[in-house]
Amino acid sequence: MHDKENELKFKNDLYNAKVIYQWEAIGRNFGHTLRWIVSIGVPFFGYSLLMLLIQDMAAVPVLFFIGLIMTFVIRYLFLADEHICFYLTKKGIHFTTEQIIPEMAYKVMRGFAWFGVAVSFFAVTIIGPMAFIGAGACALLSFKMTGFKSVPRSSFVYFVDEYTVFDIQKENTFSIISHPHDIYDSCYRLYYFREDRDEIKKQLLQVIKKSHYKIINHPDDIYDYAPFEPSEITKS
Structure with a gap:
């Protein structure tokens, strides 16, 4: 009303x-098959586009690994x-x-978040104060995600x-x-x-x-x- x-x-x-x-x-929200198609298709499109831009076959394993992670993130976090x-x-x-959402998915996301915090502070110590703006924002976002839960x-x-x-x-x-x-x-x-x-x-x-x-x-x-x-x- x-x-x-x-x-x-x-x-x-x-x-x-x-x-x-x-x-x-x-x-x-969607059928089981459609959710897997979306979860696989979106990362595949993303790293295929990146491959066309960088044109470096050495990046294939890294992009494939990232795409695999994103597939499960999309399926079990965004389309659960x-x-x-x-x-x-x-x-x-x-x-x-x-x-x-499986508890393992939350553990993985919290693990990535703590890793992001560590990388951000490491960047500040190596590059210096100039990196604080970007790294600080990344660290803040990552720190918020360390308590990620349903x-x-x-x-x-x-x-x-x-x-x-x-x-x-x-x-x-x-x-x-x-x-x-x-x-x-x-x-x-x-x-x-x-x-x-x-x-x-x-x-x-x-x-x-x-x-x-x-x-x-x-x-x-x-x-x-x-x-x-x-x-x-x-x-x-």
């Missing part, structure tokens, strides 16, 4: 409300699955999202009046769209495991005061039902 004066009150009421139902799910915990209340839904993110959607609940079965997600759209809260990604679908649907339709329920195959199909205007229907 865009009324900032009431938003804090809605949020406090939501987080203080009794949890009626909760569930967990795995969120994925997400573990999501949803908490349904009469006021709305609040949920936490945390990336599913941090859960919190989000919420609060129920105000009338909503359409879209069941996007192809993606195992629910989308909750408000009437009127873009004035009240809407949520496009409520993931679920297939075995939990029927119970989540039941709980959502019981909690939302005015609700429509639609089964669709793709998120873009949502807009076939627009515009989302208020109506006088009773809960279905």
